[in-house]
Amino acid sequence: MTTKPNGPPDDQGVAWFRTCYQQGYPDLLRFVERRAHPSQAEDVVAEVFLVAWRRLPDLPRDLDGARAWLFGIAHLILANARRGEERRQALAVRIAEVTTAHDPGADPALGASQLDLVTAWRRLRAVHQEALALTAWEGLTSRQAAAVLDISPTAFRLRLSRARCALRAHSAYNTSPAATALAQPKPEGIQS
Amino acid sequence: MTYDIDHTLRTLDPARHASTGLSDRAIEDLNRIMASPRQEPPDITSTPRRSSSWRRPTRLLPVAAAVAGLSVLGGSLRGGDDSAYATWTAQPAAVAVDDQVAYGQNCQAFWDGSPVGAAGLTPILAERRGDWSYTLMVADDGRTADCLLLDPSGAGGDPWSEGSGGLGPVTSETPASSAVKALAHNSTGLVGGAYVAVNGQVGKDVTSIVLNTPTAGDVETTVSNGYWAAWWPVSRSELDDQGGLTLTATMTDGSTQNLAFDDIQVVPADEQD
Numbered sequence: 001m002t003t004k005p006n007g008p009p010d011d012q013g014v015a016w017f018r019t020c021y022q023q024g025y026p027d028l029l030r031f032v033e034r035r036a037h038p039s040q041a042e043d044v045v046a047e048v049f050l051v052a053w054r055r056l057p058d059l060p061r062d063l064d065g066a067r068a069w070l071f072g073i074a075h076l077i078l079a080n081a082r083r084g085e086e087r088r089q090a091l092a093v094r095i096a097e098v099t100t101a102h103d104p105g106a107d108p109a110l111g112a113s114q115l116d117l118v119t120a121w122r123r124l125r126a127v128h129q130e131a132l133a134l135t136a137w138e139g140l141t142s143r144q145a146a147a148v149l150d151i152s153p154t155a156f157r158l159r160l161s162r163a164r165c166a167l168r169a170h171s172a173y174n175t176s177p178a179a180t181a182l183a184q185p186k187p188e189g190i191q192s
Numbered sequence: 193m194t195y196d197i198d199h200t201l202r203t204l205d206p207a208r209h210a211s212t213g214l215s216d217r218a219i220e221d222l223n224r225i226m227a228s229p230r231q232e233p234p235d236i237t238s239t240p241r242r243s244s245s246w247r248r249p250t251r252l253l254p255v256a257a258a259v260a261g262l263s264v265l266g267g268s269l270r271g272g273d274d275s276a277y278a279t280w281t282a283q284p285a286a287v288a289v290d291d292q293v294a295y296g297q298n299c300q301a302f303w304d305g306s307p308v309g310a311a312g313l314t315p316i317l318a319e320r321r322g323d324w325s326y327t328l329m330v331a332d333d334g335r336t337a338d339c340l341l342l343d344p345s346g347a348g349g350d351p352w353s354e355g356s357g358g359l360g361p362v363t364s365e366t367p368a369s370s371a372v373k374a375l376a377h378n379s380t381g382l383v384g385g386a387y388v389a390v391n392g393q394v395g396k397d398v399t400s401i402v403l404n405t406p407t408a409g410d411v412e413t414t415v416s417n418g419y420w421a422a423w424w425p426v427s428r429s430e431l432d433d434q435g436g437l438t439l440t441a442t443m444t445d446g447s448t449q450n451l452a453f454d455d456i457q458v459v460p461a462d463e464q465d
Contacts, residue, residue: 014226021222025214030207046221053225094206113200121204136201167197 013056020059020066021049028070031138035078035091048073068144071134075148090127120170128163135160277387277425279322283412284422287325292318299327299339313337317391317421319414326414328391328421334365336375338389340423365458369395372420372441372449374457377434388434390453391421397444404438406430413439 028048032041051073052059060066078091098114121129134145146156214222287295296315313329320326328338367373374392394401394415401420403411408424426434437453 017226018222021225022214025218029218030205033207034205042215042217042221045218046225049221050225050228053228054230056230096204096206096208098204110200110203114204117197117200117204132201136198137205137207164197167201171197 072148090130092126093129093133095121116172123170131160131163281321284319284414287318295325295327302339317416367393367395369397371395387425389423400442402440
């Protein structure tokens with residue numbers, strides 16, 4: 001049996017942790033709120049940072065990398081909070097509600113597309129919601145998103161492409177030609 | 193009608209509140225986190241002789257904490273005893289049949305995610321000590337695998353947070369009626385502490401076994417379905433002092449045997465001379 005000796009964190013590490021906490025907390029809270037009940041979000045975020053504190057040497061030394069790393073911990077905590085077979089399934093991601101109340105300043109076209117997209121989103125499999133949320137709302141690169149999901153970047157890009165196709169397929173309206181062209185799956189033949 | 197799907201999706205973020213600062217709760221949590229012990233995660237252990245252990249891999253972290261388990265992760269954030277095994281008892285608590293099923297399912301799920309897998313492993317023994325559930329599983333080829341899972345709710349079916357497990361050697365021999373065999377002696381460290389778990393086989397005339405441990409005193413085992421098992425917490429400094437384990441086995445006729453663990457430990461066929 002071997003153990004690593006405990007040691008006090010160096011001043012730079014402590015300062016960096018504090019910086020990551022202050023800069024990363026709001027984004028991490030939003031990440032959790034998109035996937036868990038809002039009443040649990042602050043508890044989960046605290047748990048993520050506790051793990052990060054105890055794994056301080058592994059905390060990436062750039063804010064972008066640290067942010068993605070923290071998302072990965074949060075994803076794991078949320079996934080492991082479920083039991084049995086559910087633990088290995090994707091996390092469903094919520095989508096904003098669209099109000100139908102009359103708003104004189106609202107763009108009716110946007111409102112209609114939002115309603116359509118909300119309906120389409122709820123028909124998606126959780127694995128596709130996950131892929132879309134990580135890019136559209138968390139703003140992660142394919143490599144970062146792949147790390148959060150513990151899959152290869154290639155597999156993530158394929159999964160994202162399929163997610164976009166599925167979202168379009170469930171939509172009542174046609175998407176713009178540009179969006180359609182960008183989302184054509186690449187013929188890589190790799191299973192995600 | 194067409195619309196830009198990406199643009200529209202970005203307007204539908206369910207968490208699009210614009211907060212950029214830290215709430216009072218966030219500041220409070222930061223202070224508590226930074227005041228808590230910053231323990232480095234322990235290495236995954238190789239147990240002494242003929243056994244191997246495995247901690248559920250979590251990719252980025254040594255333990256996976258359920259949301260419900262926040263209050264028991266080292267106790268650092270919410271105060272209280274820092275030992276992960278503060279609730280342990282030398283005498284195991286009986287587990288209801290329904291809970292045994294749940295414990296077994298959790299243990300199979302635990303090993304299912306491991307490089308070893310859970311194929312062929314069937315739960316045959318379950319016990320509870322404090323907040324921890326322990327399950328021993330056996331395969332047809334004699335392989336054993338155990339799980340120690342944190343289960344503060346006591347229901348067995350709730351999500352567990354920390355877990356660790358050990359493998360025993362393959363053996364197909366059935367013990368004689370009054371015999372006691374030792375199969376595995378696993379030690380593992382988790383955030384907040386370490387523990388030793390032992391298990392073995394018994395003949396049909398053995399009714400109970402009490403371990404005489406080097407550091408935790410007398411520990412009563414669970415005997416069930418021809419197997420016995422127990423575990424006890426240790427400090428990291430005590431991990432190297434776990435040799436010399438002895439046990440007292442009681443028979444159906446009231447007689448007892450005093451045995452040394454090392455003398456009754458099974459030697460796998462591939463390690464025999």
